[in-house]
Amino acid sequence: MRIEMASEPGSPRLPNEDYASVALPAAGRGGALVVLDGVTPPPTDTGCAHGVPWYVARLGGALLELSGSRRDMTLAECLSAAVSRTAEAHGPACDLSHPRTPQATVVLARWDEETVEHLVLSDSALLVETVDGTVTPVLDTRLDALRHTARTLPAADRAACLESLRNTAGGFFTAAADPAVTARAVTGSTPRDQVRALAALSDGATRWAEVFRLGDWAGLLALLREEGPGALVARVRAAETGDRHGTAFPRGKTHDDATAVLVEF
Template sequence: MRIELVSEPGDPARPNEDFASVGLPASGQGGSLVVLDGVTPPPGDDGCLHSVHWFSARLGGALTELSVSRRDLTLAEILSRSVLRTSEAHSDTCDLSHPRTPQATVVLARWSGDLVEYLVLSDSALLLESPAGEVTPVLDDRLSRVPRASLASDAIADATVRNKEGGFFTAAADPSVAARAVTGTVPRAEVRALAALTDGATRWVEKFEEGDWGGLFTTVRKEGAQALVDRVRTLERADAEARARLRRSKTHDDATVVFVEW
């Protein structure tokens, strides 16, 4: 099995708000991956004493543990329990009803000898590659369908559409959000490799239009996960003056890629 994990902050002076892990059970049978993209809030009060980095690490740790140890639970149930566990860790000190309480996008994947399960919530991505080399993206596109007039900026959505019907959903403090995730299963024989990416890495496709999902996957397979992040950084630096035209809120973003091949 080949496993690669790269997670790089957009700004070395700030904590990386992404989280990534690969869990392999002691039995050696199957495994799981977790990728989160913490949502950077705008300046001002968010009702919480804790950072987005803290939240991503807490939620990511719970997801990693449960996806490995509780194979009797669906991925949606694991997300629900992990959100609840994380909420309980700071409900006594923080206002979790605040619309900008720490939150994150989620990608979960778990595989056994005969099945691959997946869950995607918000705008991180999961790519599945077939034995024939065909790449299928698993996406939650609700954020991209929100009218731009409803968004305060490219990265920060207004409270009227975040975690609201008709808007888009992220993992924050409400365990019921798990029911909003894109979920499914695929026979293990139909998947030879997969990749999970935060939107700091998917910019190669979605912002810069350097290629399609198959091209991105080929880059990671042939050159490695770090090569994809390096390419995105080069494009960002070259295009810094076009930020307004491309409606990007920041030149660089935290970028995470997890690649698994069996």
């Protein structure tokens, strides 16, 4: 088995709000991976004493532990329990009902000798390569669909429109403090003997395909296999620098935290 990962903040002056980890048991063919992309808060009050790096470290650690040790729980149940556990770690001064309480997108995968399970929430991505070479992206497309709709609005109104749809019915969802959000996740499974590789990506890394159009999903996985996750992040950084003001490739920020995890079976 080959496991490689890279995670880089968008700016060296700011903390990385992504989280990535892989767990393998001492024996057997099982394992789990987690990639979280923390949602950068606005400069105004978020109602919480904790920052996004604090949140993703605790949620990610809980997800890795639960998905590995509680094989009797589905991945959705693991996420629900991890969200609850992280919410309990907040102090009494934290307003967990605040719409910008610390939160994150989620990619979670788990495998054993029989099955590869997956869960995706919001706009991070999981690529599943089967033994015939087919690469299938597992995506939660709600936010992208809303962004497309928001393009019909005046530019000054787009951000506020999307913000009003965060974690609301008819909108898009991230893991924050409500364990019920797990019902909104994209879940599924694939027979283990049909899977050749997995790639988990924060949206800072998926820019290679989704923003800069440097290749398709199969090309992205081929780059990971041939040159490694660090090379993918470097290619994204080069593309960002070449279009610093977002003229050719519009995006919310010039550079974003970028994380990629490759698991080859």
